[in-house]
Amino acid sequence: MALITLRKNLYRLSDFRMHGTLATLKSQPPTHVHKVVKDCPCSWFCSQQPEPFKVRFHHARCKKFHLENGNDLHPLRGPVFSQVSDWDRLDQNVKNQDSQRFYKRLSNLTSSEEVLSFISTMETLPDTVAAGALQRICEVEKKDGDQGLPKEILENSIFQALCFQFEQEPSELSNTSLVTALQALILLHVDPQSSLLLNLVAECQNRLKKGGLEVHNLCILGESLIRLYSPGCEILELIISQLQGEKLETFTPEDIVALYRILQACAEKVDEHQPFLNKINNFSLSIVSNLSPKLMSQMLTALVVLDQSQALPLIIKLGKYVVRHIPHFTHKELGRVLEAFIYFGHHDRFLTKALEQHVAAFHLTLDPEVVSRVMEYCSRKLILSKRILSAVAETFVCQSEKFSPSQISTLMEPFGKLNYLPPNASALFRKLENVLFTHFNYFPPKALLKLLHSCSLIECHPVNFMAKIFHPFFLQRLQGEESHLDRLSRAQLTQLFLTSILECPFYKGPKLLPKYQVKSFLTPCCSMETPMDFHLYNSVKIGLIDLLGARLYFASKVLTPYYYTIDVEIKLDEEGFVLPCTVNEDVHKRIALCIDGPQRFCSNSKHLLGKEAIKQRHLQLLGYQVVQMPYHEIEMLTRLELVEYLQRKLFSQNTVHW
Template identity: 25%
Template sequence: MNNKISYLLNTVRCVHRYSSVLTHKSSATTRKHILWIGRYRDPLGNVNFRKLLLSILPSLRGSSLRFVSQKADVYSTGAEALVSEKASQSSLEVGKLDDSGSLKAKADHSDPFFTSLRKCSCPCDALDLAAEAAVSIKHYTNSLTMAWRLFKNLSEEQQRYEKQLIFEHPAFVKLCQQLLRDARRMMRRDLVFSLHALVSLGVPQNTLLVQTLVRVCQEKLNQLDNRCISVLATTLAGMDKDKNVGALQAGLQLLVEQRISSIRDIFILQNLMKCLGKDAPVFLKKKLEMAVVREIDGLTFLNALRMFLVLAAMNYCSLPILNPCSKKIQENVHDVPFRQLILILEACHTLQYRNVKLFSALADYVNSTAYLWDKRQIMLFLSACETLGFQPTELLDIFAEKVTEDPDFLNLKNLLIVLRVYSRLNHVPRVQKHLFFETLHSCLNKCLPQISNTELLKAVYSFSILGYLPHRALDELLQKDSKDELIQPDDLKEQNTVMLRCVKTCMELDSPCFTKPAFVLTENLSSLVSLNLRKAQEALIELLGDENMFRQNVRLPYNYHIDFEIRMDSDRKKVLPIVATDDHPDSRVQRLAFLFAPVSAFCLGTTHPQGRLATKKRHLKKLGYHVILIQNKKFQEMKNEDAIEFLKRKIYSEDTFSFPEATVQDNN
């Protein structure tokens, strides 16, 4: 073994030879300078070093040693990163997790070792200190914990180089040997903290050291306090499933179920919720939910931010938790980092949580501080809103102005995102709308040489939804269609077919030369209506007195259909029988088309139709119909007499016959 250690020391000397003044107490500045000399070399990729590590940390019999980094720091981004930034860098306390999920070691003010440990500025400083002054397992575990804390605060590129020094440091090998010998004699907190730090630093999971610590955790599981359970849950969440890890996770889940009533710390509850994840049984999720609700009065702003990610990781939408969290965030919206805004919206999408007040508060904040953000940041925020079906009108207008003023950032990827956002949300800027779409059109033309078939179809489709026809791109699209290059691959065949059909319809109906036909050929699909339209059918019969006064399930040209059709005289005072107007067509007859659409077809919290529904409405008007859009869910919630009165107002109101269009017509 001594020969092997000597070999490792020789390996380390290759780093030390760059400076004769580099000692165990070398400064972080000197070490960081050395880190950038030469090409990076992964220590786990070195054959000789692998053999040495393998002999010091032998793998389990029958399992291969995998030299891969196990990313156990499951709270390295988002709200957790925000909390980590605000955590005290000098305060260490055993048994506590900082809000990034990493460990804090207990400071013994009577021991100069811990005073020196707090002054360390990089991971190898902590290992140097361990090599010089460590006299007990607690010294070793605190050094390891400090090394991990300092390591996680480095940039990704710095981490790669620092990991090389950590794994080649003689104190690290000695520390691993000490942990292996003393595993069963370690204090419970030293045990779980050491396991967390080793796994997070990338020590292979199948080494004897890691597996031994996992098995000892199994043996001492019932002795762990709530904080240790939280640490252990974090660690296991970053490990691959094997027999030992699976057994420990199962035991941990049972222990959490027993301990929930005694846990009062919201952070620990959040940590357990996130680590148990979506695979936790529903009854356990409900117990964790109730435990958080009991402590909801103590909810902090940072707790509220983190809760969205926690519930998303558990895939559990809890209104009793999310509503107070939303209120807390609205009250402190100006303290939310931009990246966190995106994470909140993404979590809401995952949870299918629709809180218009929360989304409006976030959008108003971004709108009021738009001058601070890069256009790409605002674009990402708008994309997250689009996924939720939420339309931040003012921000969309501001962003359109920014794009018009400086379109250089619009590469193909960004262009497709912008087109998707504006087309789905059916938003046309109030100012310089033609200039905005001409700018996007120009950017698309520049991208045509390298655009794929699917991307071309998506871009033209988005333009078409908004009523704008990009001629050059359309010509190329039709050429590809004639060669059957668009309807592939198979997994996108149906989606591409629908988009292509819509594009062709828009080409004809939105063309400036298209004129309203004097007569539109219609066809009844069926005399029966679906169950969700039965209430509307009965209300119309009650209101108009006869089924002959309206038609239902009407098929129109261009693959369109409407739920109900009513015909009125030119003065809009009287409803006419359907048969009479069929026998004697009259261009002065007013045609009403009722569309009962799901809530998802409208922008969140409004009656503003999204792209597909808005396009259908626009095209029906081209065919001579006055379109009445109704949110079917709200209609179904009405009492019968209210539903009848509602339809009466829609039919006889003059407002029914004037709809401002939020579209751009191609006037070129």
């Protein structure tokens, strides 16, 4: 193992096994020292400034070190070192120390200055620990954002010595030190064209071609090269090829997730890598229980990017273990987990319960993006969780300023979709109205329309904004650069317009032009209604024939002039006699029979969805006698029981006329 020696005089920059990072510059002329350091680190680091910061040694700084034998060395930002004999004794002692002790000490340091000060006290330093020091510097600097190193660290003599030695003799490094140093320097925004990075990459390529890198190092190298170059570089394909030849049983859970991340970066070649991915997906079932929350989040994200819908057993098992870690995810990790489950359509009651507990406990401190993801999850899977919805409503009332317009739209949609008014509904919609008045023009047009439509589903009608959304200027914004308005937007506008007529007769603003209206709310896609359950319909049809005597006395799937489609329509004359469905004269009453299958209710619930509630409300206002027949009331009835049930539901008298 190569060793770094931090000795008493100046850097012995040419002797890096690592014998002398702070040793014998005195053996080289000062001009040579200046030239070496000037040539190497000048363009190492790319900062956020227009021009990269240039690191140099100056003669003035070199003069701060005494070059006379026997004098004490006072390095910049470092302690005073003892005499040569003390160094020799320390050198012997350090060689006997376990490197793990240094790793533990490094992990407890919280700043780059502390890391550099710590390693400056070492006489000899294993190259793996030196690489670990770079890695720790990277970790502490990244806590403040993705940016380059500050100037004082770049100019630190200890830091420069470390980098210089990694550049000069990369062949002396162990595999782990080599790839760890490369990874850390890339994350610290080293110039890809610097000799430091070019030398390290060249050494990695040399060892890679010889097949001398272990699995873990291959994974680190692969991710580093993706950051440095691009997923399409040839050397990355060689790394993937070598990883394919390894037994997955030799991979740690961290290596498996790193492999997912590498393949995620090459998502455009997913078809080519699919056989390998199938093996990884199957093997990953055995390691899910050993994954940390961070690794679970990364694995799920990769599965989404790689569109691994066929890996359903893995997704289900991840869902099972995610439940145990809900409180331990960071906000970003939890958001990605929920995004993956939304993408794959996965949900279960245990996950919902865990989210309920987490959101109820921390709703006032959750990141707005996490809140919107939780609400999107409930909305997509039709999960009516009153605890979640009520907690989020309270969060919005207290902290509305934290949410972006798009997040507000995503947050509010489930209230209408799931047909739920929270306990603080008046405060919630008062706050929403104030936000809309203040920031109306900042909302994306489609998000705004979706938001206002959701409000109308639960009878919180956006009367103050209808004139704006029916205005040609807003409709032009809504259409954008498309040749016509998409059908979903037209359907939402049409239902809002119908609401303004039926439920808000006092509204006297602009009307929606006919060219923006749909002819039916029931379409194969973007439907404002849920199609009828034909299994239930067939049962009801037999019962109606038995009750009414013939099929001609009722019609099915009837499109009304008001865009809604009625499951079953029955016509009655003034005396209560049933008329044939083909008769249009002397119709006194129309019965709209709603055969509500499970799809018209919230998941695992008897709570009607918002779009079905507004349909029944509108049909009643249009003069229909609405008769609801939920699936849970009729699916277990015998034929005779069904006839009796229909008679009770449809007619108030005991005798039926036809």
